[in-house]
Every structure is written in structure tokens, then in C-alpha cells.
Amino acid sequence: xxxxxxxxxxxxxxxxxxxxxxxxxxxxxxxxxxxxxxxxxxxxxxxxxxxxxxxxxxxxxxxxxxxxxxxxxxxxxxxxxxxxxxxxxxxxxxxxxxxxxxxxxxxxxxxxxxxxxxxxxxxxxxxxxxxxxxxxxxxxxxxxxxxxxxxxxxxxxxxxxxxxxxxxxxxxxxxxxxxxxxxxxxxxxxxxxxxxxxxxxxxxxxxxxxxxxxxxxxxxxxxxxxxxxxxxxxxxxxxxxxxxxxxxx
Ligand SMILES: Nc1ncnc2c1ncn2[C@@H]1O[C@H](COP(=O)(O)OP(=O)(O)O)[C@@H](O)[C@H]1O
Ligand SMILES: [Mg+2]
Numbered sequence: 001x002x003x004x005x006x007x008x009x010x011x012x013x014x015x016x017x018x019x020x021x022x023x024x025x026x027x028x029x030x031x032x033x034x035x036x037x038x039x040x041x042x043x044x045x046x047x048x049x050x051x052x053x054x055x056x057x058x059x060x061x062x063x064x065x066x067x068x069x070x071x072x073x074x075x076x077x078x079x080x081x082x083x084x085x086x087x088x089x090x091x092x093x094x095x096x097x098x099x100x101x102x103x104x105x106x107x108x109x110x111x112x113x114x115x116x117x118x119x120x121x122x123x124x125x126x127x128x129x130x131x132x133x134x135x136x137x138x139x140x141x142x143x144x145x146x147x148x149x150x151x152x153x154x155x156x157x158x159x160x161x162x163x164x165x166x167x168x169x170x171x172x173x174x175x176x177x178x179x180x181x182x183x184x185x186x187x188x189x190x191x192x193x194x195x196x197x198x199x200x201x202x203x204x205x206x207x208x209x210x211x212x213x214x215x216x217x218x219x220x221x222x223x224x225x226x227x228x229x230x231x232x233x234x235x236x237x238x239x240x241x242x243x244x245x246x247x248x249x
Contacts, residue, residue, distance in 0.1 A: 005030045005162060005194050010060035013043060013050050020046050023221045026213055033188050033195040035205045038215035044198040045089055048166055052084045082110055085160030087151050089167050093139040099126060099150050100135035106157045125153040129183055145176030165197045169204050181207045202245050214239050
């Protein structure tokens with residue numbers, strides 16, 4: 001197996017002093033879609049913020065391409081964090097800026113690309129998510145599904161080595177949620193993107209995840225990790241129950 005892109009070891013996360021999850025051990029393999037699954041409030045978003053270095057673990061460590069995500073010289077950490085493309089749960093775009101500017105702002109801030117090249121790349125990313133011609137639109141002019149896709153395009157702006165999505169389909173009708181799933185698969189299949197995707201949508205997990213990591217809200221640790229179809233048959237009962245809901249739907 002290839003060298004993992006990310007390695008999570010004995011990770012313990014706390015929020016406001018309270019234990020959220022502990023003993024998390026898993027890898028993210030290059031080119032896979034890993035879903036982080038669990039009941040609301042079990043710590044999925046908090047885990048995501050730990051993976052990208054926004055929050056410090058109470059214990060344990062996260063490595064990306066062999067480098068510690070939380071400890072090291074500030075400059076090296078900043079450079080490392082820039083390799084992550086994150087779409088947060090709110091998925092907010094800057095509302096006072098056009099879609100083009102939303103995508104170009106990070107390029108202007110963090111690269112030396114000239115204006116024409118920034119614009120070219122922004123148009124390319126928008127086309128990738130099905131928003132060709134959306135360059136001059138304002139976020140308020142978009143439907144919910146379009147806004148999510150624009151937020152995904154912005155997460156791709158700096159050509160990240162790892163894409164992290166927090167509930168990308170939440171708040172969308174099933175058709176638009178499925179469209180977003182297809183988009184994630186397209187990125188994985190055609191651009192070789194590696195994706196960590198938080199989800200509590202079983203249909204989405206079954207459709208896109210190569211592997212799923214289950215966080216338990218009571219045990220406060222991971223209870224399963226593997227391909228969804230294997231966990232459906234051989235996972236712990238609560239995990240099978242969750243996955244069966246999707247099989248029945
Ligand atoms: N900054 C914080 N201070 C205190 N508690 C927090 C903070 N952030 C999250 N939590 C708590 O941590 C737990 C996990 O939250 P979260 O990661 O948002 O869960 P999920 O994304 O799985 O729904 C929740 O109980 C939440 O209330
Ligand atoms: Mg969350």
C-alpha cells in the first residue's frame with residue numbers, strides 16, 4: 001500500500017475542557033474518499049478542525065506527508081496548512097464578493113500568480129463544479145446547491161493536496177445532494193483528489209466513500225473503519241443499523 005497521506009495517532013480531542021473523542025487511530029490514503037460518520041454532536045467537525053491544524057489536540061498527533069500538523073516552526077506549519085482545501089459546514093462564501101473574487105482572493109493572498117492567471121484558474125474551478133459563467137455572480141444570486149458547489153470550488157482554489165468537506169450535502173434537497181456526491185467522485189476519479197468528508201447521510205457515504213470511519217457518541221471513540229459494504233455485513237451492530245437505513249432507502 002502507498003505511503004499514507006495523513007496519519008492520525010492516539011488522537012484525543014477536547015472542547016471546552018470536555019472529552020469529545022479519544023484513541024483515534026487511522027490513516028488517509030492518497031486518492032481515497034474517507035467519510036467520517038457519526039451522530040450529531042459526536043465530534044466530527046471538531047475532528048476536522050484538528051486534522052487541518054486549526055485546533056490543538058489534547059493528546060496524540062496528526063501527520064501530513066510525514067510532517068506534524070500541530071508542532072513545528074510557524075512558517076513551515078503555515079505552508080503545510082495551505083495544502084489543505086477546507087469546506088466548512090456553513091460553507092460560507094464572502095457575500096460582498098463575486099464568485100470569481102471569492103476564488104481569486106486566496107490566490108492573491110498566497111500565490112504570486114498574476115491577475116490573468118488567477119482569473120483563468122478561477123474560471124476553470126467554477127467550470128469544474130458546473131458553474132461555468134458564474135464568475136461575475138454574487139453569492140446571493142445563487143441557489144443553495146449552487147452556493148455549496150461554489151464553496152467547493154473555493155476549497156479547490158489553491159490546488160490542495162487534501163480536500164476536507166464538512167457535511168457538503170447538508171441543507172440540500174436529495175437531488176442537489178446527489179449532484180454534490182457525483183462532483184466529489186469526479187474529483188477523486190479524474191483529478192486524483194484525496195478527500196476527507198464528514199457526513200451523516202448514509203446514501204452519500206454509500207455512494208462516495210471508499211472507507212468510512214465511525215465515531216461513537218457514547219463510547220467517545222471510533223468503533224469501525226472500513227469500506228461501507230464490508231461494514232454493512234461485518235461491522236458492529238450500531239454501524240450495520242446505520243448503513244442498513246441506506247440500503248433500505
Ligand atoms: N468551542 C467549543 N466549546 C465547547 N464545546 C464545544 C466547542 N466546539 C464543539 N463543542 C462540543 O463538542 C461536541 C462535538 O461538536 P461537533 O464537532 O460540532 O459535533 P458534530 O460535528 O459531530 O455534530 C459537541 O458536544 C459540541 O457541543
Ligand atoms: Mg458538525
